[in-house]
Amino acid sequence: MTRGFYIGRFQPFHNGHHNMVAQIADDVDELVLGIGSADDSHTVRNPFTAGERIMMITKSLVNTDLVTYAVPIEDLERNSVWVSHVQSMSPDFDVAYSNNPLVIQLFREAGIEIRQSPMFNRDVLEGTEVRERMINDDDWQSLVPGAVTEVVDEIGGIERIQMISDSDSNGR
Ligand SMILES: Nc1ncnc2c1ncn2[C@@H]1O[C@H](COP(=O)(O)OP(=O)(O)OP(=O)(O)O)[C@@H](O)[C@H]1O
Numbered sequence: 001m002t003r004g005f006y007i008g009r010f011q012p013f014h015n016g017h018h019n020m021v022a023q024i025a026d027d028v029d030e031l032v033l034g035i036g037s038a039d040d041s042h043t044v045r046n047p048f049t050a051g052e053r054i055m056m057i058t059k060s061l062v063n064t065d066l067v068t069y070a071v072p073i074e075d076l077e078r079n080s081v082w083v084s085h086v087q088s089m090s091p092d093f094d095v096a097y098s099n100n101p102l103v104i105q106l107f108r109e110a111g112i113e114i115r116q117s118p119m120f121n122r123d124v125l126e127g128t129e130v131r132e133r134m135i136n137d138d139d140w141q142s143l144v145p146g147a148v149t150e151v152v153d154e155i156g157g158i159e160r161i162q163m164i165s166d167s168d169s170n171g172r
């Protein structure tokens with residue numbers, strides 16, 4: 001039995017993340033999805049709460065042939081103890097997945113196996129691009145699983161991100 005760990009901010013969970021999970025599913029029996037920056041929400045860069053991101057992920061992966069756990073992980077001021085913090089919040093895992101250079105470095109230094117994946121269609125499958133389209137009333141729905149569109153509708157996500165962007169001093 002192998003359990004993997006995949007961390008991201010998932011703001012929102014998009015088709016690039018979904019493809020990455022589909023690929024990871026070939027390697028592992030179970031997967032923990034770490035919801036990074038769990039303490040942040042209501043900014044342009046991090047518009048959705050940890051709870052909202054749990055809904056997006058759980059509903060998007062309902063038909064995936066994999067046991068999944070979504071676990072919120074708050075940020076820390078100290079990178080040097082971040083991996084221990086992650087381990088303290090997550091079910092045990094054998095291998096971590098990320099394409100983020102800092103995350104890769106921290107797991108490596110902690111002696112944990114880390115795997116990267118190719119980027120899928122990165123010119124559009126990027127959280128920043130999805131959020132820009134939400135703000136500008138462009139087509140963001142084609143970049144995310146159908147379940148994410150439903151969650152964003154349910155929580156009034158478009159109204160929220162447009163409001164934040166209007167009043168904004170938060171970075172994108
Ligand atoms: N299109 C993609 N294909 C493969 N992996 C991706 C893709 N987009 C993001 N990832 C990876 O998924 C993980 C989580 O990504 P993250 O939540 O930061 O999304 P992002 O699209 O990079 O968002 P943002 O633009 O908001 O920073 C990171 O390791 C990231 O490199």
Ligand SMILES: NC(=O)c1ccc[n+]([C@@H]2O[C@H](COP(=O)(O)O)[C@@H](O)[C@H]2O)c1
Pocket residue numbers: 007008009010035036037038074075076077078079082098099100102103106
């Ligand atoms: N010191 C820390 O709190 C620390 C260090 C490395 C990564 N992280 C988090 O891990 C997540 C990585 O996800 P992304 O690949 O989506 O950036 C982010 O939420 C990031 O803030 C936090």
